[in-house]
Amino acid sequence: MPPTAPAERDLRLDLFRGLALWLIFLDHIPSNVVNWITIRNYGFSDAAEIFVFISGYTAAFVYGRAMRERGAVVASARILRRAWQVYVAHVFIFVIFMAELAYLTRSIDNPLYNEEMGALDFLKEPGETLIQALLLKFKPVFMDVLPLYIVLLLGFPPVLWLLLRAPTIALAASAVLYTLAWDQGWNLPSYPTGLWYFNPLAWQLIFVFGAWCGVGGTTWMRPFLRSRVALGLAVAYLLFAFLVVMTWYFPRYAVYIPKAMQDWMYPIDKTNMDVLRFVHFLALALVTVRFVPVDWPWLKSPLLKPMILCGQHSLEIFCLGIFLSFLGQFVTAEISRSIGMQILISALGILAMIAVAALIAWYKEVEGRGAGPRSRPPDADLAGGAA
């Protein structure tokens, strides 16, 4: 018998997903000084891993319970309904993006930028672009995460079914698929050319690993999570990654990394979620779980409440973050690029995310769909809203 999943929602998931959403927002404004605080500058993995892992964890937690209580068909229907919601959100964001481009095409006419204007060529064939966008093949810059999430959810019902019966086999199958995709170069095609920026066949590993933890894998890992040796290894690896990443910014130290090691290590591929990134995320997670226990008093602190709120309404806040980063790019390009403006935009963006998350929480509460586990209605909406 697989161990039973934890009964209470773990606030740490909301906290770190909220954090990931903030970091994704900041990272999506190019040349923003505030980017310097985001984790991708200090190690191999970044907010994307956190987001996908926690999404897998919560999906398994919420729909796993539905599958146990109501059966596979009902749970699958809820998962697919969630995938549909994410799809609609993606299309909505896409429309906003196209509106921004419609403005850009008029404002970029300059012979100096004849080549760069080619990046807008797809507007010459709006019909084709629209079809390809609806097929998730055309994905504008920074709009790659939701399509990944949609594909992961579409494939999730059988994975969850297996996870509830034979979690180890499900996780092993996921690892095999990851290895095959890496070895064979499998990925989905993009329009007009190229492949998916987040290869779903590779990134599914971290989603399924999250789901595996969500159905009780953490119980199995407890001795490992508590081991001092594991902690030491994780800290050592994080330190190693930090030093390697520092040589990217201070290239004169790059000579201290032996050539053979560079050849083995590089490139550290994001598209296929390089194993160095995955291990980096695991190390980060292990250290985090160690120092932020589930009953960590700060989780109840009003200081962290905004981050938790954002994490609890992740789809809405994610979309808002994408929109705000478009807006931020626009303001930095058109009005001012000063450091003060960059900081102001970053701060206002995060405040807007918090405000909207609070508004959604308030609305759900007055509508009688409070976030407390006891009052949760049987319909999938909150499950969806939370996953």
Next chain:
Amino acid sequence: MKAVAGALLCAGAILGTLAPALAAPVASEEACAVAAQLVQADAGLAKAAAAIANTHALTIVIAGTTSSTLPGAQGAALAYPARLELALRAKLPDVTVKVVPYAAPRRTAADMAQTFPAILKNDKPALVIWQTGTYDAMQGIAPEEFQGTLEQAVETLRDGGADTILMNMQYSPRTDAVLASQAYAEAIRWVALEGGINLFDRQAVMRHWGELGTFDLMAVTKSLDTAAQVHDCIGKLLADLIIQALKMSETESRETK
């Protein structure tokens, strides 16, 4: 001899139908110099220095895409390859400087790398300036793959007897939102560093101009004026970089002797 050529050039320009347009493009030295501190040679140009020492000639090939050109009948004369040639001839009066531009639209780094063996054979350049990255970003070529292509091609050029200077993409404030070029700029920087070759950081130079208002890079215009001034400065700064790097090579070879 040179005076005659100069006079002919001037006459040609005045006779040209676009004479008024040509009056503007030459950027002031100060405008170019604003960004001079961003253009520093990190390595010598051993092969170019040897070619100059042995043959008193320097053939430079520029491999690039549309952003190495300007449109219109005068485009070729106004674009930075021609401006570089002029600037270098002034700085190296005893050397026969020839700049051969190979710029064509819609070419990835891999497309250009394929043409290198033929270029090495036909033009025998001692220096190749390779402008790349923009089209790869547009096509969504994996940055890792892009980097691998650069690394290999730089070796091909080295084996074929040419030094390389890499040039990254233009700074283009309005297309940031549609063109994620940062990963490609980083790959170019990395390859330059790893291979011990020079990088002409066009992006940083143009960003600097944009931020200081040296050139208005946000203007909506059909006029070539600003574009031509930008290219003129890029040509001049490239010439400065080459001269600096050649000096480094001279010092190095003197030290080894």
